Amino acid sequence: MITQIELGEITVDVVLKDIKNIHLSVYPPNGRVRIAAPRRVAIDTLRSFAISKLDWIKRQQKKLQDQEREPAHEYLDRESHYVWGKRYLLQVLESDAAPSVELQPSQMLLRVRPGTDELKKRAIVEAWYREQLKEAVPPLIAKWEPLMGVKVERFFVQRMKTRWGSCNYVAHRIRLNTDLAKKPHECLEYIIVHEMAHLLEPSHNARFVALMDRFLPQWRFYRDQVNRLPVSDKN
DSSP: OEEEEEETTEEEEEEEESOSSOEEEEETTTTEEEEEEETTSOHHHHHHHHHHTHHHHHHHHHHHHHSOEEOOOOOOTTOEEEETTEEEEEEEEEOSSOOEEEEOSSEEEEEEOTTOOHHHHHHHHHHHHHHHHHHHHHHHHHHHHHHHTOOOOEEEEEOOSSOSEEEETTTTEEEEEGGGGGSOHHHHHHHHHHHHHTTTOSSSSHHHHHHHHHHOTTHHHHHHHHTOSOEEOOO
């Protein structure tokens, strides 16, 4: 169940769940604010907590608002598209053949049938991104399972508006944001390790941080890198 707290122009989503501590987050790209708290905590207590953190919330939101944004794609020639952290210029080629995406040293070639509209082009490219991720993920999971002593039963790839990944620690399943295929490979690896660490510790508490420090000591650098420019505006 999600409850909302209004703090002037700022809306805070409150999620009460079976956890021990209160967690405050400000999510990209638009600065959505969320508090996850134990079920026993009263809303008035959480309102006071949010008010005490208001300056921090505003600073985080301003950082997100000030970030340069990747323009919304129209899937026209010479648009910039990112694949594994590298920038490619789009070239659209029309032909009476099956649609496809191909990378060349500095170009992303999008082959479509004549008259294909923007929505269809977007669907073709997004499906291609999903396939890149689906190919890249299994070797990384296989690498980290024995190192971390956990087992991922299944992973999913999908568009996610506010998260790079999520974990169902009961079912041992993880979900990954399709946009990770636009980031450097090490960013994908960091998110996978992050979600797999939740199989050992569901919350973002001190034990979770200790696990991340143990398995991936440079994780804070990758965390900053995955959120680095350009920030995608969701179409």
